[in-house]
Amino acid sequence: MKMKNIFHYSIVLVFCLTAASTPKMTAQTATKNDSLLLTKQDTIDIDDFSTTLDSLVNIWYMNTSTGLVVDTIYEHTLASGTNFSDSVLIKRLSKIVSPFKLTYNNHVKAFIKLYTQERREQVETMLGLSEYYFPVFEAALDAEGLPLELKYLPVIESALNPRAFSRAGASGLWQFMYYTGKQYGLEINSYVDERRDPYKSTQAAVKFLGDLYNIYGDWQLVIAAYNCGPGNVNRAIRRSGGKKNFWELFYLLPRETRGYVPAFIAATYTFHYYKEHDLKPRPVQLPLATDTVMISKPLHFAQVSQMLDIPIDIIRHLNPQYRKDIVPAQNQAFPLRLAFHQSTSFASNEDTIYKFNRQKYFPNNQLVVKPGNSSAGSSAPPPGKARIYYTVKSGDVVGLIADWFDVYTSSLRYWNNIRRNIIRVGQKLVIYVDEDKVDYYKEIARQKSGYSSSGTDQLAESVHDEDYIYHTVGQGDSVWSIARQYPDVTDSDILRLNNISNARHIKPGQKLKIKPKS
Numbered sequence: 001m002k003m004k005n006i007f008h009y010s011i012v013l014v015f016c017l018t019a020a021s022t023p024k025m026t027a028q029t030a031t032k033n034d035s036l037l038l039t040k041q042d043t044i045d046i047d048d049f050s051t052t053l054d055s056l057v058n059i060w061y062m063n064t065s066t067g068l069v070v071d072t073i074y075e076h077t078l079a080s081g082t083n084f085s086d087s088v089l090i091k092r093l094s095k096i097v098s099p100f101k102l103t104y105n106n107h108v109k110a111f112i113k114l115y116t117q118e119r120r121e122q123v124e125t126m127l128g129l130s131e132y133y134f135p136v137f138e139a140a141l142d143a144e145g146l147p148l149e150l151k152y153l154p155v156i157e158s159a160l161n162p163r164a165f166s167r168a169g170a171s172g173l174w175q176f177m178y179y180t181g182k183q184y185g186l187e188i189n190s191y192v193d194e195r196r197d198p199y200k201s202t203q204a205a206v207k208f209l210g211d212l213y214n215i216y217g218d219w220q221l222v223i224a225a226y227n228c229g230p231g232n233v234n235r236a237i238r239r240s241g242g243k244k245n246f247w248e249l250f251y252l253l254p255r256e257t258r259g260y261v262p263a264f265i266a267a268t269y270t271f272h273y274y275k276e277h278d279l280k281p282r283p284v285q286l287p288l289a290t291d292t293v294m295i296s297k298p299l300h301f302a303q304v305s306q307m308l309d310i311p312i313d314i315i316r317h318l319n320p321q322y323r324k325d326i327v328p329a330q331n332q333a334f335p336l337r338l339a340f341h342q343s344t345s346f347a348s349n350e351d352t353i354y355k356f357n358r359q360k361y362f363p364n365n366q367l368v369v370k371p372g373n374s375s376a377g378s379s380a381p382p383p384g385k386a387r388i389y390y391t392v393k394s395g396d397v398v399g400l401i402a403d404w405f406d407v408y409t410s411s412l413r414y415w416n417n418i419r420r421n422i423i424r425v426g427q428k429l430v431i432y433v434d435e436d437k438v439d440y441y442k443e444i445a446r447q448k449s450g451y452s453s454s455g456t457d458q459l460a461e462s463v464h465d466e467d468y469i470y471h472t473v474g475q476g477d478s479v480w481s482i483a484r485q486y487p488d489v490t491d492s493d494i495l496r497l498n499n500i501s502n503a504r505h506i507k508p509g510q511k512l513k514i515k516p517k518s
Helices: 003-009 040-062 086-094 106-118 120-143 148-158 178-183 198-216 219-228 230-239 246-252 260-273 301-308 312-318 340-348 350-355 398-404 409-415 435-448 479-483 491-497
Strands: 290-295 334-339 385-391 428-434 468-472 511-516
Touching: 086 106, 086 260, 106 120, 106 260, 120 148, 120 198, 120 260, 148 198, 148 260, 178 198, 198 219, 198 230, 219 230, 219 246, 219 260, 230 246, 290 340, 301 312, 301 334, 301 340, 301 350, 312 334, 334 340, 340 350, 385 435, 398 409, 398 435, 409 428, 428 435, 479 491, 491 511
Parallel strands: none
Antiparallel strands: 290 334, 385 428, 468 511
């Protein structure tokens, strides 16, 4: 492959997950060039990484109704805040035998703390997922003679989430951009995105990493280039006067890339020494022994799920490359991955499975599901959830909105591509809620957004309860002044009875519950 093509297509802005360098070599204490102190800006990078890590793990694994990750409660013998000294961390890194230089400095230390203390639940989930994905990565890396430690790259790229989709358009475990994926032979169309195929994307990533090493001959620069693209790394080298040490180029690289090598070193450390930090892999409901069956006709996951009694979410996780729950085998055969014993059952019942509800899913044997942008994490409701919308009003904050709808703050950010909790008045947010509580949450959305018929956010407004005393708000009234007119009533009582979150959001003519009638 021509170097020119690599430079053109490798615009891998992969998931701004501010993180990591390639694996192991003899760990060293910080040299003069490596001993970079954490700045305020670097701390923001780590915060961004932490937020993204929450979203990647929570959305697809920890919140699935089928329980992909077993919710095991462990008796932790060490406190989650256990903090080892620098000398201990340096000694441990030095024991990791690797072709990578595992530098230790304040940047690396900050990410080690993030993984081992602040995001323990997410790391335990990734430890469990690694039992399924790491053998795939190791086999491909070994076949091409690349360091096996590169298997930690998807940890910082996607949190081992094959459906991860960045705002920049990177997708899959290895976070390939569209053109880079196409350049390395991955098929991407309305129904299939092989960037999300754990096997094919790994093969492509191995080739890409090998090409980058042929350019730089340094694994830390290879990983940096994987994150921000060779063009940015080459620009930093030129601006530095020809230096080719990551730490010497540190402040010349894009902001998100500065954390990439440190986070990679931290991930390498964490996956080697998780036991010392009392981290325990969470069991994952993915079969370790799998096989593929070749599909020769269009097939819907629901047909397989119902005929073989397999949770459809497990089929989705084993086959994340199919965007619409459809194997679009019209003009060519496509693989479908199943647990080994289930692939045998499929082969025995193949004709029956194809025929099951055929007309429902494929009228006249045609693909009828409209192709849309289903690559993004928020395109389809998680199992058991329904989509509703909330319109942001003045004074709203992400954490408060998440509390109203009983969802994770990180989930709300991920569904709506929110960075640094920045939302704007009038913005319409997507929220996924329990299917059996849709009407309840829709009413909350209508009232909280301030766009109800009376323009307020009070649930009490819509129904007049004869068991309560009401007060009609007059011009110049406040909740406090109204409360003073009624014995034994406080402003807090009025706010609580009327589900008012902001005392300023009352208006003339509005009826407020004051207290129960005697």
